[in-house]
Amino acid sequence: MQLPGILEYHDINLLPKDGSLEYFYPFFNEEDSDRFFQKLYTQTEWIQDEMEIYDKVHPLPRLISWYDESCEWQPELLEIKRFVEDYTRQKFNTVLLNLYRNESDHVSWHSDKARNSADNKVIVSISFGETRKFQVKHKWDKNLAPISIDLMPGSMVIMKNMQDKWLHRVAKTAIPKAARINLTFRNIVKEF
Secondary structure (H helix, E strand, O other): OOOOOOEEEEEEEOOOOOOEEEEEOOOOOHHHHHHHHHHHHHOOOOOOOEEEEOOOOEOOOOEEEEOOOOOOHHHHHHHHHHHHHHHOOOOOOOEEEEOOOOOOEEEEEOOOOOOOOOOOOOOEEEEEOOOOEEEEOOOOOOOOOOOEEEEEEOOEEEEEEEOOEEEEEEOOOOOOOOOEEEEEEEEEOOOO
């Protein structure tokens, strides 16, 4: 496997201001995308996390798995990480995996929280499996229309310096959807 050559689609920056959002397709070819999806789907220890809303605990509407420097990474995760780091020239020490099992699984509007100012400057998102719509909207400037991207299998999104000004989501849909796996690579800076 080698880094992508000609991309069918690459937007340099989809945001009009306050950060950068780039979309690359295909970053991984169809064969590698299918292989990664199958391995991650069957070999990942998926958990059903919970969140508290108005003093009630609800299961997250998706399954997750988290890897950082304290645990052993699957060989496929290390392979994906190496290609992401080679292409972006960034180093990452964590990855959050999300499994969207069907059209009902989703993540609501949010921005990725940082423990300190160095975290989440660059977040790389990789998609395998079913295509889902990724949406972003500005937190305060209501004159800016929301932006939607169809995240194809094997695609990559790079978010830079946008978490404090933009929200993003993957909404549930009435259209039947098969499973999708999303990986978000970050570099979390340790505090001493």
